Amino acid sequence: MLDDFLIRALIAGLGLVLATGALGSFVVWRRMAYFGDSTSHAAILGVALSFAFSMPFYLGTLAVAVGMALLVAWLTGRGQGMDTVLGVIAHSALATGLLAASFIPGLRMNLDAFLFGDILAVTRSDLVWIWGGALAVLGLLVWRWQRLITASVNEELAVAAGINPKFERLILSLALAIVVAIAIRIVGALLISAMLIVPAAAARGFARTPEQMAGSATFIGALAVVCGLFASLRLDTPAGPSIIVVSAAIYAVSLVAYRK
Template identity: 55%
Template sequence: MLDDFLVRAALAGLGTAVAAGLLGCFVVWRRMAYFGDATAHAAILGVALALAFDITIFAGVGLIALTMALLITAMASGRESVDTQLGVLAHSALALGLVTVTLIPGQRIDLDAYLFGDVLTVTRTDLAVIWIGAAIIGLVLWHQWAAMLIATLNPDLAHAAKINPRKQQLIITLLLAAVVAVAMKVVGALLITALLIIPAAAARRYARTPEQMAVFAVGIGGLSALGGIRVALMLDTPVGPTIICVAAAIFAVSTITDQLRRIGA
């Protein structure tokens, strides 16, 4: 069954939706969209590293994303505002990655595939990496859920409960690096943050508890992935951006229905 490229694409989209949906809730709660951008944009530099040293794309992207995540955490206490630091890191890393990729000799590189994803070319190995990454992210969140939630919603209460908010922040940042490595093949470096925040933002309209929001975010992400692949095949459009368009449409519907419900109440 996995010889069918559409089945592999669908499974890759679902695996990415699981990872991004679960972590996306914390990205929304903590307002970390710019953290996601900085880590995701650095992924292009990871592609250049992988091509230059003949290692797998997942390894190169994961290493650079991890380095960027640690650098962001280390710089968080600097004098410059966080958004300024992240802006410099995000765009500098993207520009450096784009320049470096084009300078690698003997490589024919489809930059669009790395910028916007190419889920229809997912291999069995890619599929295994995506689902292993999603499983690791899910297990870490399952184990750390209560501590991460308390540290996110009430840092003072976290200190009283002997929970280190900075440690939880570091865990989330490292998991962001893992999501970048997992999602690169599906939606590309420029759209990873959108897959993190849009399903979670739409889920928040319907959820009554944080756990419900996480489940709904995964469901909306999965629906966006499958719907995006279907629409892209019908309209002959790029799959990665189409997935995000479907997610944005779901968010728009959730916003409209929420407003109508408020008016009715």
């Protein structure tokens, strides 16, 4: 029989990949890996604010991630370079969050759990947040799917079809913010981007359509969660990094299969 904490970890991981499979595909297509990485780093400030004001850390993390997405959209719209804006905001927020954490004893002791994740410590209330956020992201992507695909393939074509590429980019940014908020407890701020990118990159070699890639990325992510948790249990290794390592191994296999 599996222990309750392991069942909760499995349910949490499967809820996460429900969102990261499709969203990670867009991250790969649109080369938004740095945006996801920057958002996850900035989320540490949200965690610090949540502890400081005694509120659920999911809300604090989501507020900071959404605020960053909106600020980046506003600054890039005023002619600022995307990479520069992301670098300045993400590192400033990360440094501010780490500084604030040094003044909060409870957070200072648990900071590693938010940096590297602690999927084995998720509670039933965490599962509600994780699955609620994942379903919200999935619903958002399904609602905008064709418009997002068109804007990702060719922005000029999207404009000709009456689609606003900037708005679709903002939709993806908000979806990323939600995923960061729900994933920080599972894989941590430093590994969220890997959970988005690696399964989607592995799925790319097997898929022929956008829908196939999104579905394959979800399946690969789920397989990585199951195998990573099993390896963590047998080898006594950290669960979050174990999941990412399994994803990377599947990606390596996909490269060989793609070349053949």
